[in-house]
Amino acid sequence: MTLKVQQLAKTYHSRTGVTHAVLPTTFEAGSGEFISLLGPSGCGKSTLLQLLAGLDTPTAGSIHLDGAWVNGPSRERGMVFQSYTLFPWLTVLENARFPLDLEIHQDYSRPSSEILTEIGRVHSLLDLVGLDAFKNSYPRELSGGMKQRVAIVRALANQPKLLLMDEPFGALDAQTREEMQELMRLLHAHQKMTVFFVTHDIEEALYLSTRVLVFSARPGTIIEDIAVPFGAIRDPELKFKPEFIRLKRELTALLHPAHEANFDRTGLLRRIISTSS
Ligand SMILES: Nc1ncnc2c1ncn2[C@@H]1O[C@H](COP(=O)(O)OP(=O)(O)OP(=O)(O)O)[C@@H](O)[C@H]1O
Numbered sequence: 362m363t364l365k366v367q368q369l370a371k372t373y374h375s376r377t378g379v380t381h382a383v384l385p386t387t388f389e390a391g392s393g394e395f396i397s398l399l400g401p402s403g404c405g406k407s408t409l410l411q412l413l414a415g416l417d418t419p420t421a422g423s424i425h426l427d428g429a430w431v432n433g434p435s436r437e438r439g440m441v442f443q444s445y446t447l448f449p450w451l452t453v454l455e456n457a458r459f460p461l462d463l464e465i466h467q468d469y470s471r472p473s474s475e476i477l478t479e480i481g482r483v484h485s486l487l488d489l490v491g492l493d494a495f496k497n498s499y500p501r502e503l504s505g506g507m508k509q510r511v512a513i514v515r516a517l518a519n520q521p522k523l524l525l526m527d528e529p530f531g532a533l534d535a536q537t538r539e540e541m542q543e544l545m546r547l548l549h550a551h552q553k554m555t556v557f558f559v560t561h562d563i564e565e566a567l568y569l570s571t572r573v574l575v576f577s578a579r580p581g582t583i584i585e586d587i588a589v590p591f592g593a594i595r596d597p598e599l600k601f602k603p604e605f606i607r608l609k610r611e612l613t614a615l616l617h618p619a620h621e622a623n624f625d626r627t628g629l630l631r632r633i634i635s636t637s638s
């Protein structure tokens with residue numbers, strides 16, 4: 362798999378004016394990479410993901426996936442959003458196999474045996490993510506983490522080359538979030554798709570990724586392209602290793618320079634002590 366993004370840019374025109382969401386941005390990605398996108402709020406991360414998904418059209422530049430021009434959504438690219446996007450009237454299994462059921466009804470170009478194999482894969486993926494006992498449950502009966510697991514399985518139903526995830530764990534509590542991180546590592550090792558993962562959590566980005574793209578403030582463009590130097594085998598202990606902490610500190614300084622320079626910790630502590638005594 363080769364993804365080529367060349368001079369990609371997006372400008373929005375609305376009643377309130379012109380917004381340059383993404384400045385011309387160029388990068389490439391290969392098979393099996395896990396790429397996190399970090400950057401200040403409003404720098405264009407979601408816009409870039411929408412462009413990669415083919416859900417929005419660029420103002421300039423191009424995206425090619427294995428030589429083919431990306432100009433609309435495709436089963437080669439799956440997406441997971443921050444908010445829960447399951448259909449409340451469908452069960453877990455029906456939600457997860459929804460893209461395949463759509464194909465059965467709309468796309469007669471694929472042999473049904475191929476789709477049946479994929480439905481079998483959805484069943485195994487639901488088992489893999491621990492939802493085997495919940496296949497016939499409805500979204501309202503699930504926790505937030507479980508709903509996101511269904512959304513991830515649904516995005517993987519078609520065995521996409523690219524999995525695009527926009528702050529998928531943003532709404533989850535810390536413990537569930539860590540469980541989901543382990544699950545993502547398992548799924549990535551198992552499915553070997555290329556992942557683009559938007560997060561505001563520097564630790565999460567470092568722990569999961571093989572590579573981190575750091576964006577400037579809006580209009581966003583890539584200011585750092587960092588190869589994460591930890592191997593494929595990782596466990597939560599990694600987060601306490603000196604090399605991990607050093608990289609986390611460097612990324613924090615890059616993303617919050619004003620915070621680093623102006624934040625007077627000693628002064629704040631003194632004020633808290635003096636007001637509480
Ligand atoms: N449909 C739209 N119409 C007009 N402006 C838009 C539209 N979508 C996004 N924008 C603007 O483009 C800029 C980039 O937005 P985007 O949602 O991509 O940022 P982001 O990096 O994902 O931010 P966050 O971290 O807060 O999710 C913002 O200024 C936003 O207001």
Ligand SMILES: [Mg+2]
Nearest residue numbers: 406407408527
């Ligand atoms: Mg966003």
